Amino acid sequence: MKQALLELRARLREINDVESAAAVLEWDQSTYMPAGGAEARARHISTLGRVAHDMRRSSALGELIDRLRGHGESLPPGNPDGALIRVARREHERATRVPSELVAAIKGHVAECFVTWTRARANDDFKTMRPLLEKTLELTRRYSACFTEHDHPADPLIDLYDRGMTTESVRALFAELRKELVPLASAIAERPLPDDSMLRGDFSRDDEMELGREMAGRLGYDFARGRLDLTHHPFMTRFSRGDVRITTRPSKDKLGEAFFATVHESGHALYEQGVDPELDGLPLGGGVSAGVHESQSRLWENLVGRGRPFWQHMYPELQRRFPALLGGCSLDDFYHAINRVERSLVRVDADEITYNLHVMVRFDLETQMLEGTLSIADLPDAWNDRYEQDLGVRPPDDRVGVLQDVHWYVEKIGGLFQGYTLGNVMSAQFFAAANRARPDIPDRIAEGDFKPLRDWLTENIYRHGGVYDPLDLVTRATGSPLRIEPYMEYLRSKFGELYRI
């Protein structure tokens, strides 16, 4: 058994090596690659993907997993060997279910789709995307049909990113959340908009970048095991526990954008850098799900980074660094400005409250597409109608409408959006649990000390990597199953005070 386990680890580590290599190629593609490298690079990445897929579906690996299955199931929950065998089996089965031909077809198609989308978005040209998106939908449905045991065609996709959730459970959670969020957003919309003009004006972009870099270090991001670079669409990526990189976008016309992007990605990175070294290079060696991952980026960005204690400490420093903009602005006015709630068209610029409404629009539409109740031809109108209904604004064109997010144009349709809102909900549940366990956390944050919070997160979330399934991890860390109450309490308390509701 010991020998078989060693062999399993060796095989899984090899798959991880190939996938980590692909991640390096993708990082380079988004940071330093010259334009001329694009075509060949897509091929390199795709070949590595195929190699990893073949390794994962190999029958030798399958037999090894079969031999170990009984042993794995005999181990107590939380045992890393048991988790490893379980996750390896899941990934092997998933790989064997989907024919290589379909994997290759999807890969080839979405690569073309992405290139066309970058032009189509710039030109507000949904018409060109329509047949491509119809093909994506068809391929996605074929992919989904490989997993016959699910109730809904979106389920296998959700399972891929947020293990344990289903279309039904996401819908139920979103319905509950919606019932609370819509009235809250309406109440806020009736209050005057806080002024945020002090964030715009003449400030040094380099200074903001530098502050973001320093802040990442103060939060606990280890630069000896990572680095920060510039890109268009910020992301975090992990090649190993010793090399977890973050990217941020250059500052634009608004102070805070680059800063908060850096803090957000630092949150993702703290999670990856905090996984138990014993799990490195194995499928358990990274964050466990899209939702839990996003909970960490949002926790650090919003619950910490847009919180009052954080700025009690940081604001004087920010004023010193940006005297022209902030010299005459009170902490209170600044705090209002960075927490301005506004019904808007673009998800990535949205505030903490309306953000979830953007996510729900996408989740509902993709679910309908997968069911076959919404055609691609009707998608732009359906999008605009939902925005008018849910957010009170109607996109003037598809650039800020159905073409705005890359997700449907570079992947299968479905599975990716629910994680953002799951992350928001989890972030508050984790933060509340941390504060219960260490009531000094807010005061320490107000002194610029993030260690008590980071320690709690490391102990209860980060170190476990993928050992527990995401919903089990939530229960284990917070003492209760995933629920919306801590999130709503957080929002009501923070924004109730801000908007005097």
Added chain:
Amino acid sequence: MKQALLELRARLREINDVESAAAVLEWDQSTYMPAGGAEARARHISTLGRVAHDMRRSSALGELIDRLRGHGESLPPGNPDGALIRVARREHERATRVPSELVAAIKGHVAECFVTWTRARANDDFKTMRPLLEKTLELTRRYSACFTEHDHPADPLIDLYDRGMTTESVRALFAELRKELVPLASAIAERPLPDDSMLRGDFSRDDEMELGREMAGRLGYDFARGRLDLTHHPFMTRFSRGDVRITTRPSKDKLGEAFFATVHESGHALYEQGVDPELDGLPLGGGVSAGVHESQSRLWENLVGRGRPFWQHMYPELQRRFPALLGGCSLDDFYHAINRVERSLVRVDADEITYNLHVMVRFDLETQMLEGTLSIADLPDAWNDRYEQDLGVRPPDDRVGVLQDVHWYVEKIGGLFQGYTLGNVMSAQFFAAANRARPDIPDRIAEGDFKPLRDWLTENIYRHGGVYDPLDLVTRATGSPLRIEPYMEYLRSKFGELYRI
């Protein structure tokens, strides 16, 4: 046959994809990777190497090549399909000859060796390296023994990097060269050393880097298909024809070091960027051998970049950029300074003439080691004796002696050094042929116009990639087989004038 050729190309392209991915990982390792990433990165690269090796030795590929062999041999020389089948067969056979177990043993051993060497060199500690180097020698001899048809154990290694050359032919060429170089170096040693103090002093390192970057562009290096970064030991690397990167070392205390390093690597890159796009992603899609490659870096660095016409144009600009150092220095004195010949201990800092003597020491010693006539225990003394005899200087310690070059400590012993001097010899033969075909080349260089030279090199060397074997390429491009006369004429004319000999 057409179908089989298509399949061959697809398979070879896939191997190239994996190897290109490994090259990206190595580039990142030498430029941006944080220290924490080192351990896992070594594993990622090694796994990709194993995957590529397995692809290359696959029996399906072997059968395909067998089916195509007759067709390939029926094609005229210079036909890309014929060349492709020939090179693919050679690489496949090489891969099948060497047991995977030996490949893995060498890989693992040299990785350990390299790490130990970096410390051993710093500490002048050959003793620690001795058992490791003995193991390297043993593994190299086992590798070499896989190729029984060769006359000398160094032959399979030379064949790997400089196809067509053997220990015997390199020895003959070096003996001939030595007979000319040693008296020339002695004659120069009797003349007064030119002053190069104007290259040392207070100058902006950033300005020198910037000039190197601009110069690369003026020589014809296409930044839309490449980039320049900093590293410790400059190198050029190719991921595809559209992504050929160069690196340079930061300027140190001597003006010119970073500049010439950049020009050197630009020479390598011009070659790679100039290969026929049809060959991209195939084993013919890069430079054909170590010698021909080095001929291009040396041609641009020395025959162009350290030549008088080049500085006729560039020197006033250099003076403007570095007025404190060069404001009062004549072109003539500057030209002498950058061509100062001096018997020294360190190969990479050596001048154009003595450089080859450094190479010959290494080539002879490694050949003796492979023959079994020189033991590792006796290597440091043998090294020092040869330096005293050939260069008139004796290393005071092993740091500037036998431990100075990385080559024996990060690869098998043998095969790598002869290429440097072959490159020097070829560089002059190519340059002379270019000047015969386009007699205006020196005048155009003196106007800062490198196009005529670059065009000739592209037409006669670059575009062919690996279609012709290296020695055929030399004959084809220059009208005569490889010979030392053009090189000796170049050196005698240039240094005869400089040193009034």
